[in-house]
Each structure stands twice: as C-alpha cells, then as structure tokens.
Amino acid sequence: MSDPVRIQEVLPYQLASGEARTLEVFYTDPTRVPRGRTPVILVHGIWGDMRIWQSGAPEPLPVPENGLHRGPPFRIPRTVQVDAPWEHPTGLWETLEQAGFPTLSWKQNDASGGLPGETDRELAAVIAFALQTYGSHTVYLVAHSRGGVVCRAYLMDPHAAANVRALVTIGTPHWGSRLPAIPGQMEAWIVQALFGLLGLPGHVLAWFATSLITRMINDFTARQLADFDMLAWREPPNPRLQAVMAQSSHQHIHYVAIAGVYPHVRDARIYHYELSSYLPQGWPPQFLWEETTYPAPDQPAMKIPLSLSKIADRLNITAWQAMPEWYAESAIRPEGGDGVVSHRSAWFADEERNPAHGYIKNYKFAWGHSLLTRQPEVQQTILAELMACENL
Amino acid sequence: MELIRDASMMSHAAQIGDTFETARQALPGRTEDGLESAEDELVDLPDEVQKAQEAFKQLLQGATGASVDLRIVQYFRYVNDEQVEGWSSELASDAEAVQISQTIAINSAYGAYLDIRQWIAQVEPAP
Numbered sequence: 292m293s294d295p296v297r298i299q300e301v302l303p304y305q306l307a308s309g310e311a312r313t314l315e316v317f318y319t320d321p322t323r324v325p326r327g328r329t330p331v332i333l334v335h336g337i338w339g340d341m342r343i344w345q346s347g348a349p350e351p352l353p354v355p356e357n358g359l360h361r362g363p364p365f366r367i368p369r370t371v372q373v374d375a376p377w378e379h380p381t382g383l384w385e386t387l388e389q390a391g392f393p394t395l396s397w398k399q400n401d402a403s404g405g406l407p408g409e410t411d412r413e414l415a416a417v418i419a420f421a422l423q424t425y426g427s428h429t430v431y432l433v434a435h436s437r438g439g440v441v442c443r444a445y446l447m448d449p450h451a452a453a454n455v456r457a458l459v460t461i462g463t464p465h466w467g468s469r470l471p472a473i474p475g476q477m478e479a480w481i482v483q484a485l486f487g488l489l490g491l492p493g494h495v496l497a498w499f500a501t502s503l504i505t506r507m508i509n510d511f512t513a514r515q516l517a518d519f520d521m522l523a524w525r526e527p528p529n530p531r532l533q534a535v536m537a538q539s540s541h542q543h544i545h546y547v548a549i550a551g552v553y554p555h556v557r558d559a560r561i562y563h564y565e566l567s568s569y570l571p572q573g574w575p576p577q578f579l580w581e582e583t584t585y586p587a588p589d590q591p592a593m594k595i596p597l598s599l600s601k602i603a604d605r606l607n608i609t610a611w612q613a614m615p616e617w618y619a620e621s622a623i624r625p626e627g628g629d630g631v632v633s634h635r636s637a638w639f640a641d642e643e644r645n646p647a648h649g650y651i652k653n654y655k656f657a658w659g660h661s662l663l664t665r666q667p668e669v670q671q672t673i674l675a676e677l678m679a680c681e682n683l
Numbered sequence: 684m685e686l687i688r689d690a691s692m693m694s695h696a697a698q699i700g701d702t703f704e705t706a707r708q709a710l711p712g713r714t715e716d717g718l719e720s721a722e723d724e725l726v727d728l729p730d731e732v733q734k735a736q737e738a739f740k741q742l743l744q745g746a747t748g749a750s751v752d753l754r755i756v757q758y759f760r761y762v763n764d765e766q767v768e769g770w771s772s773e774l775a776s777d778a779e780a781v782q783i784s785q786t787i788a789i790n791s792a793y794g795a796y797l798d799i800r801q802w803i804a805q806v807e808p809a810p
Contacts, residue, residue, distance in 0.1 A: 361764055362797050365790045565691035570784055572695060574705040576761055576799050 296320040302397075304416035306409050314413050317341065318395040321425055325391045329429055329456060329681060330421040333384060333396035334414060336436025336462075341396045343435055343664050345382040357581035363569050364580045383433070386670045392677065393425050402437075410438075411445040418445075418454055429456040431677055435664055436633060439463025440532075446539035457545040457680050459673050462660045465548065466628070466635035467532060546651045547676050549669060550627030550637035551658045627653065629660040652676070686742045699780040703757055703771075703803045710759060710769035725758055725770045728802070732785055736804075753781055753804035761799045779806040 297317045304312055318330075333344045387394045397417055401409045414432075421430050432442045432455055439460030446452045540546075568580040627637025637653040654672055656663060663669050728736065736753060744750050760768035774780055780803055787798040 362795060363786055363788050365788065365795065566687070566689045567691040567695040569786070570692070570695060570782070571786065571799050571801055572698070573702050574709065575764070575766070576759075576784075576801060 296323055300420070302416045302420055304412050306412065312400060314397050314400055314416065316395055316397045316417050316420060318421070318424060319388050319393040321393060324388065324393045327427075328392055328425070329427050329431055329677075330393040330395060330425045331387050331431045331433055331677065332414070332417055332421060333394060334432060334434035334438030334442055335396070335399065335402065336434075336438050337402060339402060339435065339438075340398050341384075343382075343661070344384040344396055359572065359577040359579055361577055363571075363578045381667075381670070383664050383670050383673065386674060387677070390674055390678070392431075393421075395421050408441075410441040414441055414445050415451065418451075422454065429454055431455075431457045431459070431680065433459045433461070433673060434463060435461045436463055436660065439465075440535065443535050443539040446541065446544070447535060449541070452539070452541045452544065455544055457547065457677065459547040459549065459676060460636070461549045461663050461669070461673075462551050462629060462633045462636045463548070464628075464633040464636060465536060467529060468633055545676070545680055547654070547673070548627070548637045548651065549654045549656065549663065549672065550635075551629045551633070551660050551663045552627055552637075552655045553629060553657050553659045627655050633660055684742065686739075686746055696782070699782045699803060700774065702782070703774050703780060706757060706759060706769075706803075707771045707774075709766075710757070710771040725755060726768070728755075729785065729800075732783060732800075732802075736783060750809040752807045752809045753783075754807050755802050756780075756805050757803040759801055761797070761801075763795075763797055774803065774805055780804070781806055 296319075298320055300316050300318065301313050302316050304314065306312055333341070335341060335343050384394050384396065395417060397413065399410050399413055401413065418430050422428065434442045439458070440463060442455075442458050442460070446455060446458070565580075568578060571577065572579055628635045637655055654669075656666060656669055658666055658669070727733075740751060740753065756772040756774050758768070758770045759766060783802040783804060785800040787796075789796040
C-alpha cells in the first residue's frame, strides 16, 4: 500500500471520576489492508504527539548565529533541544501500513500528568475501537517512552491483558527516569545563586526563596513532573514502578524492549557567550556571540563569569550541568538507556528476577531518545517482530 | 573584590585602539588648532558610569600599585543603530586605551530599543 488513507473518529471514554471525555483516533482504512491482520496501536510519550510516528520532511536545523550582531545578545545562554534530522523520512506508522498492518494512534489528552494518569483509560478506548473496527481479538501495542509505562499500567488488569499479543516499548524508562529530578536541581541552584547575589545569610533567604521558586517552577514543569514521582530514577527502582512492571508481565504477551543507548544531548543546540559578548565591539558598535549545534565532546558549553548569567544559565540548560555524567558524549550505555530521560530502557523487572523468561527481547541502538522511532533499522526491527507474531 | 581576568575581554581590549581610530574619522571632534567642536561637546559621565570608573581605578591601583587617572578621549552614543552623539579627541600613539560602555537594551515582542554609550579613555598617571 503506497498511499495509506487514515480515517478520523471521535471516541468517548470515561475518567476514573466518571466524567465523560472524548479523544480523536486516526486509523488505517480497513478496506486498504488485508483482512484478519492484527491491528497495531501506537502510543506516544510524554508531552509528545502523533508526529513521532509520522513521516515528514526533516526539520532543518536552526541556522547558527555566529559572528557580529547589531545588538547585544538578548537571549540568555541556553541549550535548546532540537530534533536532529532523521535519516529516513518514512514514519513507523507508514512503514507498518505498507506492510499491511492496520495501525491506529491518537493524541493523548493526558500525556503529561501522573502515571499512568488517565492515559490507560484512553488506551482502553482505542483498543476496544480497534478490536471492533478490524474484527480482531487482539492488538499489538507499540509505545514510545512514557507510553510504554501507560501500556504496562493497562496490562496490570489480567482481563485487559487478554486483548494484547505483543508490547514493543521504545526508550521506555523501565528503571525510572532522571527527568523528574531536574526541577529539584534547578531549585537548589537558584537558591544558592540568590544567596551569593544578595550577600545575605543563607538561612534568611532559604525559606522565602525556596517557597517562591518552588511556586515558580511549579507553574512551568514541576507541576507535571512531580506527579510522576513514581518514575523518578532510584537505585533500586521505585517500588510502585517495580510493581507495575511485575504485575503487567504475562506469559502470553511477547515483550520487546528497544533502547536508545546514546546520550540525549546529541540533539542539542548550544549557545556560546563570553563576557565580552555583552561589550560593544568596533565601529559602529556590534556584539559578538555564536551558537553551534552538535558540540564536539571536549568543547566547553559556555563561559559566563557573571553571577547573574549563571542563574539564567542554570535555569535554561538544567539537566546537562545537573548530570554531566549522564550527558557525556562518550557515555554510551551498554545496558540500554539514554541517560536523563530513560534509564535502562532495555530492561524489564522480570528479566532480572527470572532470566529464564524467554519471552522478552531486547534491542539496543545508538540513537538518542527522540530519534529512535524514525530510524529505518528500528522500524524494520519492530516490523520483523510483529510479522513473526503474525506468522508472516 | 578584584578585577576580572577573562581571556575574551583581554583579546577584546587589544582592539580598543583600532576602534578609536575608526570611530575618530566618523565623529566630529576638536579642530586642528585644539579648539573643541561646537557641534557636539563631551558631556559629563552619567553618575553610575562615574562611580564605576572610580571603582575601576581603585581596583587597578590595587592590582598595579600605581595611581592612575582616566582621560576621556572619545565618546559616542548609538540609539537603535543611529549615532545620536559623538565626540573625539586624539589618543596618544603610546597610550594605553580603556573602553567604557553602557548599554541599555529593552526588548519586547514588538521590537527592541538599544541605547549604547561608549567612551574611550587614555590612562595617565594621577596628578
């Protein structure tokens, strides 16, 4: 099938509170795929959307702004996470459809809240719709990042698990994620910087600064991150996360874990400012600063001797400086996991507890977290696994 | 407190003389007979710049042990890429030049307002 046609449908579902909600599902036209095929449901990750499964032209990388500029750098030093251009413009969705798999996905209403939040209820609605639409008894679940935990939460119910033949997770943080720790790190830095700037004893500011900054951060990211404390990386993993993993393991389900083992920072854009960037140069006065993408491993991220800039720096680059060892370019992690976002994403709780379980397969690829789904070798691996399940 | 020693600033400082010379040709200045131009006169340093200059001189004295004075030899002001004030004198060829800048940048979704004042001073022994 070279030109897949997808249909859009509004599905009703209920929150735990009983409140009625709807979601928009997009699915392959049943007349365009062979009858009797098991449908595939694509579940995106945190703060994500269906684009991670779709084809499209590579997004151009931002043009570096190197050299002299008429004004001083308004933008405070920061890194910006960008999607690097993927090598293959075909999305996994289209790859699966071309192989004859009816495939569904939806933009989650609850893609950022606690885990599993209400997303597993959305998943339940989509699975029920898929079974009815394609006349199948089971589905395959393919999930990216947090989507894998959502699927696991759905599978904790043994009756629901009967609907699922395989679960493929891509970069799912089976041993937690460092992401929830970032706001806490930011808070500590800001308080520290405020002490230094105002020259006041730490304890005077401690209460005020902490409460104010907590409120500030809550307004942005922590409100969403704090909810999924369950996913916060711990050694050993959070008992609740372990429980989800253990209770969602079923002998009849074929589990495949795909891990990106490359640090996420590879996708970053770095701004280089120096103290003199804020000083006009030459005639007429101009300012010099530069930015780069894909810094060399030994290249310093930035050099800002000003205390005020350091605060902004901390606020913006956050994770990189919080956990340099997790972002080090050289740190390819053989155990699977891309550092900050997804720790040991090629790992299942049961695997370690009972290595004799033969139904878990792990794959590792040298890509960062957000790039995995667009790599042809990852897509072909998923396709091969599903075709084997389908006895094709 | 001591002076900041920063490589990017040091390399920048080496070019102050070039900046002076380029700007001198574009700015109104003293006439050949030493009389100041009537069009644009050197105005007093704003208070905060005056205070910063005094602080710099004290730190410089702490670092070198010598008491110095700074004599302004050039001044210009740029607002939104337009020169609105300018004045230039001469910089002695063997003099050490110092750059003093004051930038007010107001940025918004509608556009930016940039107000850049710059002085170049010549380091001289304090009287």
